[in-house]
Amino acid sequence: MSKTRRVAPFLDKGGTGKTTTTAHLGVALVEQGYDVLLVDLAGKQGDLSKHFGEWDRVQREIADGDDWPNVSTVFQEQWDAIAKKLGEQAVEDLIYETDEGVDLVPSHPGLDSLDGELGQIDDVQDRYSRLDAFLTEYVDPLGYDVVLLDLPGLSNNVTYNALWAAKDVLAPVEMGPFESEQLATLRDDLGKMRSNLGVDVRLTMVVPNKVDTRTNLTEQYLERFREEYPDTIAEAYVPASQDIRNAAEQGQTAFALEDPSKTAREAREAYLANAEALMDRLDGGETP
Numbered sequence: 001m002s003k004t005r006r007v008a009p010f011l012d013k014g015g016t017g018k019t020t021t022t023a024h025l026g027v028a029l030v031e032q033g034y035d036v037l038l039v040d041l042a043g044k045q046g047d048l049s050k051h052f053g054e055w056d057r058v059q060r061e062i063a064d065g066d067d068w069p070n071v072s073t074v075f076q077e078q079w080d081a082i083a084k085k086l087g088e089q090a091v092e093d094l095i096y097e098t099d100e101g102v103d104l105v106p107s108h109p110g111l112d113s114l115d116g117e118l119g120q121i122d123d124v125q126d127r128y129s130r131l132d133a134f135l136t137e138y139v140d141p142l143g144y145d146v147v148l149l150d151l152p153g154l155s156n157n158v159t160y161n162a163l164w165a166a167k168d169v170l171a172p173v174e175m176g177p178f179e180s181e182q183l184a185t186l187r188d189d190l191g192k193m194r195s196n197l198g199v200d201v202r203l204t205m206v207v208p209n210k211v212d213t214r215t216n217l218t219e220q221y222l223e224r225f226r227e228e229y230p231d232t233i234a235e236a237y238v239p240a241s242q243d244i245r246n247a248a249e250q251g252q253t254a255f256a257l258e259d260p261s262k263t264a265r266e267a268r269e270a271y272l273a274n275a276e277a278l279m280d281r282l283d284g285g286e287t288p
Contacts, residue, residue: 007168009148009169009170012153012185035146036144039150058106071107071110169202172238210239235276
C-alpha cells in the first residue's frame with residue numbers, strides 16, 4: 001500500500017478559490033492515475049458537493065435523518081467507539097463516489113458548532129490532532145494516494161486540525177496587495193505552528209489564481225510572487241475563466257466540459273501541470 005499524501009489548500013481569506021482549486025486539483029490528479037479523496041471542512045454551504053453535483057443527495061440524506069455519522073462526527077471523542085460499533089460501514093458511509101473519479105466526504109451543518117466544541121478541549125495537542133488521528137487510523141488504510149482537505153476561509157480550530165493533519169499547505173492566491181499580505185501572514189503563521197506546536201507544517205505550493213494577464217498590474221504582482229516565493233510558486237498560473245464558474249453551477253469541474261473555452265482549456269492544463277509538480281514536492285522535494 002502506497003503512502004497517503006495529505007494537502008490542505010488554504011489562505012486566511014474567503015473567495016480566493018480554495019474550493020475550486022481543491023476540486024480541480026483532485027480531478028487533475030485522478031487524470032494522472034492517482035486515487036484521490038476530497039474532504040470538505042469549509043462549512044455547511046457544501047460548495048465542494050455542489051462542484052460534483054452531489055449537493056441534492058447530501059441534502060436529502062440530512063432531511064431524511066440519514067446523515068450520521070458525518071464529517072463532524074469524526075472529531076468527537078466518541079468516534080472510536082462509534083467506528084468500533086459500526087465497523088467498516090462507519091467510514092464507508094462518509095464517502096461519496098463522484099462522476100469525475102474523485103471520492104468525497106461532504107460537509108455537514110455539524111461543522112458550524114465544531115469550532116466551539118474543539119475550543120473547549122484544554123489539551124492543545126488533543127484539540128488540534130483529532131483530524132490527524134482519524135485520517136491516520138481510518139482513512140490511510142483505504143489506500144488513497146492523496147487526500148485534499150478543503151478548509152474554511154478563516155483560521156479556527158477546524159482549520160488548525162487540517163493544517164496539523166496535512167503538514168503540506170497549498171495557497172491559492174489572487175494577484176493583489178491584500179492577497180500578498182495574507183500570503184505573508186500565512187507563511188508567518190505556519191512558522192509559529194512549527195515553533196509553538198512542534199508540528200512540521202510547511203507552505204508547499206503557491207498557486208496564482210484567477211490571473212488576468214491583460215493588465216499590467218496583474219503582471220507586476222505575478223512577477224512579485226515569483227520573486228518572493230521562488231521555491232514554492234506553482235509551475236503554472238490558473239487564468240481567470242468564466243467557464244469554470246459556469247461549470248461549477250452545472251455541478252462539474254472544467255475537466256468535464258464538452259466544449260471548453262480557451263481560458264478553461266488553459267486552466268485545465270495549469271491544474272494538470274501543478275498537480276504533477278505537487279506530487280514531486282510531496283514525494284521528496286525540499287521546500288522552505
